[in-house]
Amino acid sequence: MPPRVIHDPVALRAACDAARAAGQRVGLVPTMGALHQGHLSLVAALGPLTDLRVLTIFVNPLQFAPTDDLERYPRTLDDDVALCGSAGVDLVFAPSPAAMYPPGFQTHVEVEAVTQPLEGEFRPGHFRGVTTVVNKLFNLVGPCAAAFGTKDYQQWRVLGRMVQDLSMPVEMVGCPIVREADGLALSSRNRYLSPTDRARALGLSRGLRAAEALWAAGERDAARLAAAAHEHVAPSVDRIDYVSAVDPDTLQAPPAGTTPTRLVVLIAAHIGTTRLIDNAELGASSH
Numbered sequence: 001m002p003p004r005v006i007h008d009p010v011a012l013r014a015a016c017d018a019a020r021a022a023g024q025r026v027g028l029v030p031t032m033g034a035l036h037q038g039h040l041s042l043v044a045a046l047g048p049l050t051d052l053r054v055l056t057i058f059v060n061p062l063q064f065a066p067t068d069d070l071e072r073y074p075r076t077l078d079d080d081v082a083l084c085g086s087a088g089v090d091l092v093f094a095p096s097p098a099a100m101y102p103p104g105f106q107t108h109v110e111v112e113a114v115t116q117p118l119e120g121e122f123r124p125g126h127f128r129g130v131t132t133v134v135n136k137l138f139n140l141v142g143p144c145a146a147a148f149g150t151k152d153y154q155q156w157r158v159l160g161r162m163v164q165d166l167s168m169p170v171e172m173v174g175c176p177i178v179r180e181a182d183g184l185a186l187s188s189r190n191r192y193l194s195p196t197d198r199a200r201a202l203g204l205s206r207g208l209r210a211a212e213a214l215w216a217a218g219e220r221d222a223a224r225l226a227a228a229a230h231e232h233v234a235p236s237v238d239r240i241d242y243v244s245a246v247d248p249d250t251l252q253a254p255p256a257g258t259t260p261t262r263l264v265v266l267i268a269a270h271i272g273t274t275r276l277i278d279n280a281e282l283g284a285s286s287h
């Protein structure tokens, strides 16, 4: 059945209030649209936990820097709604920027240390935009559970921190990265890639596989694991923002002299005008 589509925040709150009053458990999947199977896997993860599933589609201007791809970010609402219909979404919320940030808007939510490295270094202000909009969506929807992809690994950690620190009554469901058969992580930004660039993008997942192989062979030195990934990424891309192996909780280098039992390797790199991110957890998964 096609989902109901709501554009007005007040109508969204009313629909979710009514569902909760009727005893339904409400689940939330925040997205920026241009939906793919990665997004739909988040909806599926909420299936057993919730009765009414809300998927939001909002290209959030607050999380884009002036030099980012806000204007050209793909907007495919009709296709997205059709996909939602076959994926178990009950309600799509697609607000305008003006509805979310009316004149006079001046309140933000900011998480500290875990937002600083990696994406924080290359996209200043990005996480402040993410945490603020997710907060607003939590307040409008009142979900008991919300699903996020570990494709955006640092975002997942930042939002987990926010929910814990501010005692938000939301169960955070982290979902594994959905990939194409050849290893490319699904992303709305993959639409920007020409066939040649798409082939080059495989350097990211190849780099992660190299680090995984080295970890499996017993390597525990974070710098050497990152270097193994870097070796595969560098020849394929135009520019690397970072290739790092860090502690999965703090996103900092593991303390000197310790042997980590878990790490996460994170990559951000540019191919032409497209910026791609990918990651892999080494050791026990933490979600």
Ligand code: AMP
Binding pocket: 030, 031, 032, 033, 037, 038, 039, 041, 042, 147, 148, 149, 150, 151, 152, 175, 176, 177, 178, 179, 185, 186, 187, 188
């Ligand atoms: P976005 O629309 O890119 O903001 O992503 C919305 C949500 O979908 C975020 O929680 C992402 O981490 C998640 N997501 C995006 N791509 C994937 C993927 N390939 N596998 C799993 N989750 C994903």
